[in-house]
Amino acid sequence: MSVSDATTAVTAELAARDDMIVCEGVNKWFGDFQALDGISAVIKEREVVVVLGPSGSGKSTWIRCINRLEVHQEGRIVVDGVELTNDLRNIEKIRSEVGMVFQQFNLFPHLTVLDNITLAPIWVRKKPKRETEELARSLLERVGIPEQAEKYPGQLSGGQQQRVAIARALAMEPRIMLFDEPTSALDPEMIKEVLDVMKELATSGMTMMVVTHEMGFAREVADRVIFMEDGQIVETGTPEHFFTSPEEERTRLFLSQIL
Amino acid sequence: MGLPMDPVAANVDAVEPWAGEAEPAQKPEEPSLSARQWVRQNLFSTPFNSVLTVVFGLFSLLVARGLLNFTFSEEREWDAVRTNLRLLFTHAYPEEQYIRIWVCVGTIVVLAGLSVGLLAGRGRGVSMKKLSLNLIGVGSAVALGVVLREPSVLKDADGEVLRDDDGVLRESFAAAMADRWAWWLAAAVLVGAGAALWHLLGDERRRKTFVPSVEMFVALVGLLVASAWVYPWGHYAFADGEFIAEPGRTVAMTTKLPWTVMWVLLIAAIATGRQLRRAGAGGGVRVALNLAWLLSPFVLYWVVLRDPALDWGRVATVDIPLAVLFAVGGAAVLWLLTDPRIGELGRIIATGLVGVAAFNWVAAFFGWYSMLQKVRLSFLLLALAALLAHNFAGERAQRLRLLGGWAAVTAVFHYMATIMNTPSTVETPTEALIGGFAVTVIVAVFTLLFSFPLGVLLALARTSKLPIFRVLATSFIEVIRGVPLITILIFCAVILKLFLPDGMSISLIAAATLGYTFFSAAYLAENVRGGLQSIRRGQFEASDAVGLTGVQRTVFIVLPQALRVSIPPLVGQMIATFKETSLLAIIGIFDLLRMANSVIPAQTQFLGVKREGLLFVCLVYWIFAYSMSKHSQRLEKKLGVGER
Ligand SMILES: Nc1ncnc2c1ncn2[C@@H]1O[C@H](COP(=O)(O)OP(=O)(O)OP(=O)(O)O)[C@@H](O)[C@H]1O
Ligand SMILES: [Mg+2]
Numbered sequence: 001m002s003v004s005d006a007t008t009a010v011t012a013e014l015a016a017r018d019d020m021i022v023c024e025g026v027n028k029w030f031g032d033f034q035a036l037d038g039i040s041a042v043i044k045e046r047e048v049v050v051v052l053g054p055s056g057s058g059k060s061t062w063i064r065c066i067n068r069l070e071v072h073q074e075g076r077i078v079v080d081g082v083e084l085t086n087d088l089r090n091i092e093k094i095r096s097e098v099g100m101v102f103q104q105f106n107l108f109p110h111l112t113v114l115d116n117i118t119l120a121p122i123w124v125r126k127k128p129k130r131e132t133e134e135l136a137r138s139l140l141e142r143v144g145i146p147e148q149a150e151k152y153p154g155q156l157s158g159g160q161q162q163r164v165a166i167a168r169a170l171a172m173e174p175r176i177m178l179f180d181e182p183t184s185a186l187d188p189e190m191i192k193e194v195l196d197v198m199k200e201l202a203t204s205g206m207t208m209m210v211v212t213h214e215m216g217f218a219r220e221v222a223d224r225v226i227f228m229e230d231g232q233i234v235e236t237g238t239p240e241h242f243f244t245s246p247e248e249e250r251t252r253l254f255l256s257q258i259l
Numbered sequence: 260m261g262l263p264m265d266p267v268a269a270n271v272d273a274v275e276p277w278a279g280e281a282e283p284a285q286k287p288e289e290p291s292l293s294a295r296q297w298v299r300q301n302l303f304s305t306p307f308n309s310v311l312t313v314v315f316g317l318f319s320l321l322v323a324r325g326l327l328n329f330t331f332s333e334e335r336e337w338d339a340v341r342t343n344l345r346l347l348f349t350h351a352y353p354e355e356q357y358i359r360i361w362v363c364v365g366t367i368v369v370l371a372g373l374s375v376g377l378l379a380g381r382g383r384g385v386s387m388k389k390l391s392l393n394l395i396g397v398g399s400a401v402a403l404g405v406v407l408r409e410p411s412v413l414k415d416a417d418g419e420v421l422r423d424d425d426g427v428l429r430e431s432f433a434a435a436m437a438d439r440w441a442w443w444l445a446a447a448v449l450v451g452a453g454a455a456l457w458h459l460l461g462d463e464r465r466r467k468t469f470v471p472s473v474e475m476f477v478a479l480v481g482l483l484v485a486s487a488w489v490y491p492w493g494h495y496a497f498a499d500g501e502f503i504a505e506p507g508r509t510v511a512m513t514t515k516l517p518w519t520v521m522w523v524l525l526i527a528a529i530a531t532g533r534q535l536r537r538a539g540a541g542g543g544v545r546v547a548l549n550l551a552w553l554l555s556p557f558v559l560y561w562v563v564l565r566d567p568a569l570d571w572g573r574v575a576t577v578d579i580p581l582a583v584l585f586a587v588g589g590a591a592v593l594w595l596l597t598d599p600r601i602g603e604l605g606r607i608i609a610t611g612l613v614g615v616a617a618f619n620w621v622a623a624f625f626g627w628y629s630m631l632q633k634v635r636l637s638f639l640l641l642a643l644a645a646l647l648a649h650n651f652a653g654e655r656a657q658r659l660r661l662l663g664g665w666a667a668v669t670a671v672f673h674y675m676a677t678i679m680n681t682p683s684t685v686e687t688p689t690e691a692l693i694g695g696f697a698v699t700v701i702v703a704v705f706t707l708l709f710s711f712p713l714g715v716l717l718a719l720a721r722t723s724k725l726p727i728f729r730v731l732a733t734s735f736i737e738v739i740r741g742v743p744l745i746t747i748l749i750f751c752a753v754i755l756k757l758f759l760p761d762g763m764s765i766s767l768i769a770a771a772t773l774g775y776t777f778f779s780a781a782y783l784a785e786n787v788r789g790g791l792q793s794i795r796r797g798q799f800e801a802s803d804a805v806g807l808t809g810v811q812r813t814v815f816i817v818l819p820q821a822l823r824v825s826i827p828p829l830v831g832q833m834i835a836t837f838k839e840t841s842l843l844a845i846i847g848i849f850d851l852l853r854m855a856n857s858v859i860p861a862q863t864q865f866l867g868v869k870r871e872g873l874l875f876v877c878l879v880y881w882i883f884a885y886s887m888s889k890h891s892q893r894l895e896k897k898l899g900v901g902e903r
Binding site for chain 1: 599650651652653654656657795797798800801802803804805806807808811815816819820823
């Protein structure tokens, strides 16, 4: 695909070859309220990053800025070598390369599971229908619910719906997956089935950015943990470092409340 | 703006099954009560309830008696209606052209039969128990009616009681309708049949067997048609102050053969539909049938109203070539534009086409070159399609389907443009060729056909991100909704002509349809907007996150959900429009109401006879409106709306 010269320049200047997401001094306001305050971070290819933080700290806002569901006002975000600007073509390109999984699943209730998964590959990626359906079935196999293809989302359990949502995102063959609290709306007995799928995805080498309160997942799967508060990145580190010897007072406070 | 405001629509995708396919828990069998137990439990459970039952029972009896006496009074001249049936349904449509009407009725009957056979055959119908109870109920009602009817006689202008030669009281109604004992007989037969059925069936289980409603309906229609062969329903000649059933002149006499044909067609169509279903005819046949329904109004309109001496030369040399040119040329352009690999070139071509379309209008404004109006409109259509094309690019089969759609749209558009421009030479006494109920149906159907897409477009425009669309749509909707319908109609009928460019004229019926379309579309738009607003924000975000474009999001995700939520108000709006067509009478169209209200009372033999006609009009409107609302209830149930 063609990437404009300006973007290439930015890429060269800002991002190394294997940088998937680069944020530099990102600021965002809702009215007078500053939700993101000077966020700078780099996420490498195949890296799994877990974002932690108290409620209202801006985790969702940040992750949603990365596929432009929210628009940042200052700073730069470069995703897979393409800078997020108002250029619609860049946004289209990024959205088809970044998969997103929501807390509330957000499946399309009027379409069957299969149609939910195949819709975007057919109409956005312009892939042949039959090929896409085969892909969809193999993805359903991968997330462990091959027998639910013809059902409607409303007929599935929460855990199954979330796995369909993951399959839907994967069907676009994204290079990056974003998860915004994927297990928070689930009953405890369903959390594991979703986390298992995510772990499998991480081992397969997908670049992932995950907002979650599942500390077990962070410890086990994350390459890096980012702790946010009040729209700022407070601390970054490996899980061992983060959970055993955090440097910042605020991090320690948060961990003592949550663990 | 996509916040979940509608509690019905909220949470759609979280818990509930979508297509209503979840099996409802088996309802426990209700213990069946004996008639006495039922009466005690439901009508006389407490002293207070007993008083209520008695008081309101008496009240409804009195109302029923009043209605019956009004309807069946000897003073009612139902001959005014029966003699004028043809006038009420088609006005002055020339008798020698009547075959066209029959072609239309026949087409609709065949389509309905096919649909019923293909789709509705699985319905369980009416249980034997219900059937026998209904028979008994109707029979009792007839008996009650005969009892409640006041004995009344025909009086002349001075209030003198009229007697015939033998000194018997003259009862004009009774004379025409056979005697009262016939009603007693009918009541007895009905009650008897119901009771017999009940007893024959013996135990509860057999009473629960079902009679398919389709068969029952066909049988009833068959009875009615058969009766036309023995009883002279309808048209009576008027001579020497008497109504005489004149053989060969009654409506029944002249229509019994066509009606019989219709009945046979109905049976054949239902049988064919069922055969097709049994043969496993799938989506293709259904799509074809729906298309036939959709196109039938356009074809039938032509059948009823268009000139038998059409200028076929012009049609062959100008109209058809133009249509083919646009269908094929447009298809070629769209084929190119839906190629996934076309990229930037596609945008250039689409923009170019928009430029050409716009330039045609500018040229028309300054009079640089002349061009048929429909060519200009075709260019506009093509430009719009080209602009949207890239959203629907994809594999071969997908693109071919799109081209088929384009060909169909062009065909319908050029067909409409052609028939609108060919004047009719069927001679009639009034400006409009047809009147009565037929015109009501024509206006209502075309209003529905045109206002639905217009309403959806207006709703989308009103919620669009582009301010110009928002402002235009909002102004249109608010202006139309702020003005009484009758004003809009008079505006369209009277004033619109003055605004039209030279050489363009519009028939009264077309002008009225336009007015109704505007009115109905404005209200439909608000209903659809309600549906749009009920869609959760998550749906928009999910569509964006998987990379759908705005147009794709609207077409594949938002509209299907929004329309589904708006079905009940949409149907309500359609029924309202159907009833509001009675306003046609005011702008000078001879519709059903005007026939009953002013035409029939002006006939010498029925001077001032209004009530009968008006009652009849009520009945006709009620039958259609009621069956539409019943049908919509079934549709809602099928779609699971309102059960969430
Ligand atoms: N659309 C919006 N308009 C105004 N304020 C908003 C909007 N979205 C988020 N905010 C505010 O921005 C702040 C950050 O919100 P965000 O949803 O990113 O927090 P979070 O870290 O994801 O919290 P949680 O763990 O509760 O999901 C909050 O104070 C929130 O009230
Ligand atoms: Mg959040």
